[in-house]
Amino acid sequence: xxxxxxxxxxxxxxxxSSAVIQQYATGQVLTLMSVDAERVxxxxxxxxxxPLGFGVVVALIGLLFDTVILLLLQYLTTRDVARxxxxxxxLLTRVRRK
Numbered sequence: 001x002x003x004x005x006x007x008x009x010x011x012x013x014x015x016x017s018s019a020v021i022q023q024y025a026t027g028q029v030l031t032l033m034s035v036d037a038e039r040v041x042x043x044x045x046x047x048x049x050x051p052l053g054f055g056v057v058v059a060l061i062g063l064l065f066d067t068v069i070l071l072l073l074q075y076l077t078t079r080d081v082a083r084x085x086x087x088x089x090x091l092l093t094r095v096r097r098k
Contacts, residue, residue, distance in 0.1 A: 005041060
């Protein structure tokens with residue numbers, strides 16, 4: 001893969017005009033070719049890993065929000081059940097007194 005990128009950059013450098021070629025030394029061109037090829041090659045792994053990582057992060061954030069919502073619903077339900085039990089206790093007490 002890296003060699004293919006270097007070949008592509010080499011062919012692209014052959015298509016440059018002579019005015020542009022005279023601005024750079026041969027060593028600079030070779031250094032740029034190898035550095036650019038290495039950067040492209042290392043970026044290829046991120047093309048595959050980044051979407052997967054993004055999906056994992058979105059899923060984990062979704063789980064976090066689900067947990068928060070469930071805890072909130074549990075609190076509200078517990079509060080409502082406690083209120084209704086208190087009301088039932090009062091009702092039973094009044095019925096027993098009669």
